[in-house]
Amino acid sequence: MEGRVLGLDFGSKTVGVAVSDALMLTAQGVETIERKEENKLRKTCARIEELIAQYGVDTIVLGLPRNMNHTEGERARKTREFGTMLERRTGLPVIFQDERLTTVAAEQVLIENRVRRENRKAVIDKIAACLILQGYLDRQRTEDSLGKAQEPLFLESRSGETGDLW
Numbered sequence: 001m002e003g004r005v006l007g008l009d010f011g012s013k014t015v016g017v018a019v020s021d022a023l024m025l026t027a028q029g030v031e032t033i034e035r036k037e038e039n040k041l042r043k044t045c046a047r048i049e050e051l052i053a054q055y056g057v058d059t060i061v062l063g064l065p066r067n068m069n070h071t072e073g074e075r076a077r078k079t080r081e082f083g084t085m086l087e088r089r090t091g092l093p094v095i096f097q098d099e100r101l102t103t104v105a106a107e108q109v110l111i112e113n114r115v116r117r118e119n120r121k122a123v124i125d126k127i128a129a130c131l132i133l134q135g136y137l138d139r140q141r142t143e144d145s146l147g148k149a150q151e152p153l154f155l156e157s158r159s160g161e162t163g164d165l166w
Helices: 042-055 074-090 102-112 124-146
Strands: 004-010 014-020 027-034 057-064 094-098 154-156 162-164
Touching: 004 042, 004 074, 004 124, 014 042, 014 124, 027 042, 027 124, 042 057, 042 074, 057 074, 057 124, 074 094, 094 124, 102 124
Parallel strands: 004 057, 057 094
Antiparallel strands: 004 014, 014 027, 094 154
16 A cells, blocks of 8 residues: 655644545645744755654645736745755655645635634644645546546646646
8 A cells, every 4th residue: 555645734834734544535634833944944845754754655735826817826835845855865756746835725614613723823734735635636547547537637747847747
């Protein structure tokens, strides 16, 4: 059986973490890793490596913050650099998944579940990581069951190439 998939929502102050179940059907939130300084990633990477070992992860899905017009800004550049570093450190493939509007959707989930505003900050990145990972898992399952695509999908390989996968 294949290993699980780790989903990450990489931000300047936090990294939301989610992991797939063993059957690759659902994403569960794991934690939010707090970062002391934006450019210091040693402890963040060490914690991610611990989670990879703990959950038997063999693939990492990293949310890529693209603009609504499909362009990429500074945050996307930093996310790509982080993905490259993770790939080097862990030896695992890092797949970039479009994460547009996941934080908005995570906020909506928390509002609908009546989470108080002051408590949302602690979990919003973990929820966003779940949404990123769940989107990836759903697309993989659809691709596997249909053997072809019904609509274009944006995913990106570690080589930086984008395009329709189906």
